[in-house]
Amino acid sequence: MHHWVDGADTDLDNVVLLCRHHHRLMHHTEWEVEMTEHRRPQFVPPASVDVFRTPIPGNRPDLVS
Structure with missing residues (x-):
């Protein structure tokens, strides 16, 4: 995701x-947020937290359709 101040679009596909x-x-900090192909956020920890930078889903699994 890109912050609107850096020129990104302000729309629902770029909002968390x-x-x-x-x-x-x-x-x-060095945390990052990405959107999956299903328009769900996932959070990527910095290497200091997880050396493999494994994305963490931002939604509860029972809410994902």
Whole structure:
């Protein structure tokens, strides 16, 4: 995902709802957020947290269609 301030589109395919704490984490650390082909967010931890940078689904599995 690309931040709107960096020229990204402001649309539903480029939006993730986060609380204040996690919003700041995304902007001030090496965590990344990506959208899957099913338009679901997944969070990629920095190598200091997970050497393999394994994406973490952002939705509960029982809510994913």
